[in-house]
Amino acid sequence: MSDDKKLTPRATDFSAWYNEVVLRAELADYSPVRGCMVIRPDGYGIWERMQRALDDMFKATGHRNAYFPLFIPESFLTKEAEHVEGFAPELAIVTHGGGKALEEPLVVRPTSETVIYAMFAKWVQSHRDLPLLINQWANVVRWEMRTRLFLRTLEFLWQEGHTAHATHDEAEEETRRMLGVYRTFMEGWMAMPVVTGQKSESEKFAGALRTFSCEAMMQDNKALQAGTSHNLGQNFAKAFDLKFQTESGGTDYAWNTSWGVSTRLIGGLIMTHGDDVGVRIPPRLAPTEVVIVPIWRADEEKTRVLETANQIRTDLENRQRGTEGRVRVHLDARENMKPGAKYYEWEMRGVPVRMELGPRDLTNQQAVLVRRDTKEKTPVAFAELGVAVERLLDVIQQDMLNTAKERREQNSLRGNITYEKFREVMAGEGAFVYAGWCGGDACEAQIKEETKATIRVLPDEEFRSPEAPTHCLRCGQPATTEAVWAKAY
Amino acid sequence: MSDDKKLTPRATDFSAWYNEVVLRAELADYSPVRGCMVIRPDGYGIWERMQRALDDMFKATGHRNAYFPLFIPESFLTKEAEHVEGFAPELAIVTHGGGKALEEPLVVRPTSETVIYAMFAKWVQSHRDLPLLINQWANVVRWEMRTRLFLRTLEFLWQEGHTAHATHDEAEEETRRMLGVYRTFMEGWMAMPVVTGQKSESEKFAGALRTFSCEAMMQDNKALQAGTSHNLGQNFAKAFDLKFQTESGGTDYAWNTSWGVSTRLIGGLIMTHGDDVGVRIPPRLAPTEVVIVPIWRADEEKTRVLETANQIRTDLENRQRGTEGRVRVHLDARENMKPGAKYYEWEMRGVPVRMELGPRDLTNQQAVLVRRDTKEKTPVAFAELGVAVERLLDVIQQDMLNTAKERREQNSLRGNITYEKFREVMAGEGAFVYAGWCGGDACEAQIKEETKATIRVLPDEEFRSPEAPTHCLRCGQPATTEAVWAKAY
Numbered sequence: 001m002s003d004d005k006k007l008t009p010r011a012t013d014f015s016a017w018y019n020e021v022v023l024r025a026e027l028a029d030y031s032p033v034r035g036c037m038v039i040r041p042d043g044y045g046i047w048e049r050m051q052r053a054l055d056d057m058f059k060a061t062g063h064r065n066a067y068f069p070l071f072i073p074e075s076f077l078t079k080e081a082e083h084v085e086g087f088a089p090e091l092a093i094v095t096h097g098g099g100k101a102l103e104e105p106l107v108v109r110p111t112s113e114t115v116i117y118a119m120f121a122k123w124v125q126s127h128r129d130l131p132l133l134i135n136q137w138a139n140v141v142r143w144e145m146r147t148r149l150f151l152r153t154l155e156f157l158w159q160e161g162h163t164a165h166a167t168h169d170e171a172e173e174e175t176r177r178m179l180g181v182y183r184t185f186m187e188g189w190m191a192m193p194v195v196t197g198q199k200s201e202s203e204k205f206a207g208a209l210r211t212f213s214c215e216a217m218m219q220d221n222k223a224l225q226a227g228t229s230h231n232l233g234q235n236f237a238k239a240f241d242l243k244f245q246t247e248s249g250g251t252d253y254a255w256n257t258s259w260g261v262s263t264r265l266i267g268g269l270i271m272t273h274g275d276d277v278g279v280r281i282p283p284r285l286a287p288t289e290v291v292i293v294p295i296w297r298a299d300e301e302k303t304r305v306l307e308t309a310n311q312i313r314t315d316l317e318n319r320q321r322g323t324e325g326r327v328r329v330h331l332d333a334r335e336n337m338k339p340g341a342k343y344y345e346w347e348m349r350g351v352p353v354r355m356e357l358g359p360r361d362l363t364n365q366q367a368v369l370v371r372r373d374t375k376e377k378t379p380v381a382f383a384e385l386g387v388a389v390e391r392l393l394d395v396i397q398q399d400m401l402n403t404a405k406e407r408r409e410q411n412s413l414r415g416n417i418t419y420e421k422f423r424e425v426m427a428g429e430g431a432f433v434y435a436g437w438c439g440g441d442a443c444e445a446q447i448k449e450e451t452k453a454t455i456r457v458l459p460d461e462e463f464r465s466p467e468a469p470t471h472c473l474r475c476g477q478p479a480t481t482e483a484v485w486a487k488a489y
Numbered sequence: 490m491s492d493d494k495k496l497t498p499r500a501t502d503f504s505a506w507y508n509e510v511v512l513r514a515e516l517a518d519y520s521p522v523r524g525c526m527v528i529r530p531d532g533y534g535i536w537e538r539m540q541r542a543l544d545d546m547f548k549a550t551g552h553r554n555a556y557f558p559l560f561i562p563e564s565f566l567t568k569e570a571e572h573v574e575g576f577a578p579e580l581a582i583v584t585h586g587g588g589k590a591l592e593e594p595l596v597v598r599p600t601s602e603t604v605i606y607a608m609f610a611k612w613v614q615s616h617r618d619l620p621l622l623i624n625q626w627a628n629v630v631r632w633e634m635r636t637r638l639f640l641r642t643l644e645f646l647w648q649e650g651h652t653a654h655a656t657h658d659e660a661e662e663e664t665r666r667m668l669g670v671y672r673t674f675m676e677g678w679m680a681m682p683v684v685t686g687q688k689s690e691s692e693k694f695a696g697a698l699r700t701f702s703c704e705a706m707m708q709d710n711k712a713l714q715a716g717t718s719h720n721l722g723q724n725f726a727k728a729f730d731l732k733f734q735t736e737s738g739g740t741d742y743a744w745n746t747s748w749g750v751s752t753r754l755i756g757g758l759i760m761t762h763g764d765d766v767g768v769r770i771p772p773r774l775a776p777t778e779v780v781i782v783p784i785w786r787a788d789e790e791k792t793r794v795l796e797t798a799n800q801i802r803t804d805l806e807n808r809q810r811g812t813e814g815r816v817r818v819h820l821d822a823r824e825n826m827k828p829g830a831k832y833y834e835w836e837m838r839g840v841p842v843r844m845e846l847g848p849r850d851l852t853n854q855q856a857v858l859v860r861r862d863t864k865e866k867t868p869v870a871f872a873e874l875g876v877a878v879e880r881l882l883d884v885i886q887q888d889m890l891n892t893a894k895e896r897r898e899q900n901s902l903r904g905n906i907t908y909e910k911f912r913e914v915m916a917g918e919g920a921f922v923y924a925g926w927c928g929g930d931a932c933e934a935q936i937k938e939e940t941k942a943t944i945r946v947l948p949d950e951e952f953r954s955p956e957a958p959t960h961c962l963r964c965g966q967p968a969t970t971e972a973v974w975a976k977a978y
Contacts, residue, residue, distance in 0.1 A: 029608065029611070029612075031557070031558045031604070031608070032558075032561075032562055032565065032604060032607055033558050033560045033561070033562060033595060036558035036559070036560060037558070038555070038556070038557050038558065038608055039555055039556040040555055041553035041554065041555050041623070044553075044554050044555050044556055045553070045554070047556075048554060064530035064533075064534070065530065065533050065534070065537060066527065066528055066529055066530050066533050067527065067528040067533055067536075067646065068520070068527050069520045069521075069522050069525035069526070069527065069644055070525070070597075070628055070630065070644050071522045071525060071581075071643075071644070072521075072522070073521055073522060076521065088588075089587060089588055090587060091585075091586075091587070091588075092560075092583050092585070092586045092587075092595075093583065093584065093585040093586070094581050094582060094583050094584075094597065095582065095583075095584045095585065096580075096581070096582040096584065096594075097580075097581045097582070097632040097643075098578060098579060098580070098581075098632035098633075098634065099577075099578055099580075099632075105585075106522060106581075108559075108583065108597075115520070115521060115522075118521055119518065119520070119527055122518070123518075134530070138628075139559055139627075139628065141559065143586040143587035143588075144587075145587065154560075154586075155558055155559050155560070157556065
């Protein structure tokens with residue numbers, strides 16, 4: 001944090017702001033290998049909290065974790081035709097091992113459908129073995145040309161859920177259930193509102209029957225695909241001979257789903273909540289929720305202030321609050337550093353609540369709570385500090401979601417917008433545009449080429465416009481569906 | 490679990506027993522890629538509990554988690570001369586990415602010293618940035634020719650701690666501290682006693698100043714190197730220019746340590762505790778601690794028994810017990826499966842306590858607790874069930890450690906053993922042999938060649954023989970130190 005230069009404002013250059021804030025808040029760093037990143041402890045701490053929350057929800061819905069190999073035989077990828085076509089350009093290939101050229105090159109997994117369903121085929125014999133509900137936390141590699149820290153890196157960390165079911169409908173239900181888990185997590189923990197819905201044919205996962213997605217609006221009005229859930233149908237089951245004996249004694253191929261979220265979510269969190277002085281981390285994901293900054297001049301003051309600060313920290317840490325665990329507090333007792341410099345640093349790092357405590361506060365038996373999200377300051381009597389901190393953390397968590405939701409709604413356009421107006425918006429400030437679509441590939445492709453906007457989702461009912469748009473945004477023919485258009489990361 | 494054939498007994502063929510038990514208890518499976526493994530949910534559940542316990546201890550000793558790239562430029566490995574010599578034969582190499590040949594091949598990390606200390610060099614400027622205490626949970630790849638599930642696989646999961654310090658002594662203290670953490674974990678959680686000490690020069694980590702190790706004795710009397718902690722000196726700091734400004738204003742290279750344990754520990758757990766009917770998992774690491782097997786004939790009995798079984802499960806799950814969390818209970822209510830078949834399956838899987846509950850037990854207001862480790866059965870009144878289960882789990886945990894410790898002591902030889910006798914033991918039943926060593930490379934190499942036994946450690950004081958051996962096992966010259974010899978995995 002030696003660099004005291006101000007961040008490039010978001011309004012000036014959102015992309016420059018993003019890179020600066022990731023580096024200066026010490027969330028991640030560039031690595032010696034092009035396109036790979038180093039996730040620093042403050043960034044990894046967010047990921048650990050994301051993992052814990054998601055993992056609890058996966059287990060509560062009956063899933064178990066397992067681990068499958070990093071390497072996949074090249075021949076496996078070619079077994080599902082659409083799948084290999086989708087991933088072939090992005091593969092990293094191991095050709096040598098133990099000093100020798102390999103007989104068959106190995107692919108570093110870009111995703112694990114192929115190897116996982118090959119194993120499922122070995123484990124599943126009967127309908128009694130179904131459903132099989134597995135999740136894996138792992139690293140994957142996709143050879144991207146243009147990379148951004150967290151958002152698009154050659155290697156990233158993620159979870160991939162893989163399940164097998166006896167019927168199409170059960171698989172569809174699972175696909176939807178996990179999309180719902182993602183939404184609950186993104187809104188409830190990340191304070192990041194999302195629009196859910198189905199992907200168009202051209203945007204679905206390579207090898208899936210249907211893909212569903214959670215799409216979040218960043219502060220530059222671009223969309224971030226934050227999590228996807230796929231109904232894979234029987235495509236992979238057929239490719240890997242994943243069959244089972246049905247209850248009636250016949251045999252059938254299993255129905256699969258897969259679903260994943262990645263360290264990209266950390267990028268989404270930053271671009272949803274960050275401001276011109278740094279990141280803002282929602283309390284439920286913040287490795288540190290409260291930082292106590294003691295203030296003193298004379299040595300005698302220092303002793304008294306630090307003693308009280310330590311006591312407050314201990315009291316807060318010992319509070320048990322429902323399912324949230326204990327309050328995560330850090331006391332910043334560094335010497336030779338002015339309080340103002342500490343404020344600056346903790347604002348950059350996004351700690352939700354700062355507690356200022358000086359000699360005068362001791363006299364008044366109070367501390368001052370400062371919200372990172374609104375900068376609002378409130379003096380609170382010592383006796384009420386525990387309750388006040390907990391309540392404030394809850395309020396911040398909720399307010400951050402509301403603020404993000406309002407911003408999204410302000411930047412969403414609905415109704416029969418003209419294509420001219422649409423092009424203007426996409427060339428300018430951007431938006432989520434809810435518009436009619438004829439369902440044709442040609443219109444979709446032309447809009448993408450002319451404006452760089454894509455269909456993010458065919459929105460779920462709850463997100464659809466009260467009055468359904470009647471005509472296709474591009475060709476003017478009757479609309480068969482409503483689509484959410486935006487430029488995307 | 491469809492295969493009802495008995496396991497090969499340990500006494501007949503320990504190695505066959507091991508492979509069978511890993512597969513039949515569904516802890517791991519072979520993967521389509523030679524030498525890689527699939528960790529199945531029951532095996533991964535043990536790993537998750539290992540991770541949680543270790544991670545808590547790492548954090549309690551001031552470490553933070555981070556994540557570094559999977560790929561390392563080939564040139565990085567050559568910067569520390571001994572390091573590259575040690576790892577070069579075991580590397581997997583990525584030569585192609587995104588459809589093109591790479592300008593510089595990338596190594597899939599076999600360990601991360603090089604890339605991590607390159608990053609540390611960027612982050613550390615002053616003595617105020619030290620100590621830097623980082624840990625990483627990751628997968629690594631070492632191209633082994635002969636592989637065994639969990640024990641030696643091309644890819645494995647592990648943690649690697651990496652730290653930087655201002656002085657040699659601080660680094661040495663850290664190296665020792667983390668060896669102590671490993672020992673606490675192995676004995677306190679895995680119920681696996683270990684001998685700690687320093688490795689000989691020929692057995693130390695490639696690039697280290699000194700390596701310390703925890704060595705456990707398996708049931709075939711072979712040693713398993715279960716965890717190592719290295720004082721790396723300034724070797725990597727010099728190779729990667731990891732310098733800092735000292736308090737007095739000069740500059741110096743930092744002192745590094747690294748330390749790791751891996752999924753190999755699961756193999757160690759199995760080979761320490763397994764018996765001829767399956768694995769035995771120590772309670773603290775068991776994903777399921779208690780399995781309730783309800784017994785019924787008539788439908789009317791079934792309803793009553795299941796109702797009570799459910800009530801008992803809920804009661805147990807709701808008990809909060811200190812730092813152990815809630816009791817982890819599974820109710821096996823499967824239909825069309827006899828209780829005996831369920832017993833057989835849960836014994837194979839190693840659940841520490843089975844609770845049998847039938848109509849007669851209901852009449853007597855009791856359940857029968859059966860220990861997996863000793864097969865001992867005890868009827869317990871419903872009113873005392875919660876307390877009894879908790880106490881029994883603690884007793885089993887402790888007894889498993891004691892049993893393993895006794896076995897190790899019974900199979901350890903101390904004193905001035907003749908080399909002839911030593912060869913006989915190593916050719917036969919094996920042992921940990923505490924013997925004198927002249928300190929010469931020649932004797933060490935000859936013994937290894939003639940008996941396949943190696944120096945596991947120069948034991949720490951607590952493990953040394955009351956009377957120090959006086960002569961070298963091989964050459965008969967005066968001993969400079971005591972060494973623990975054994976054949977090893």
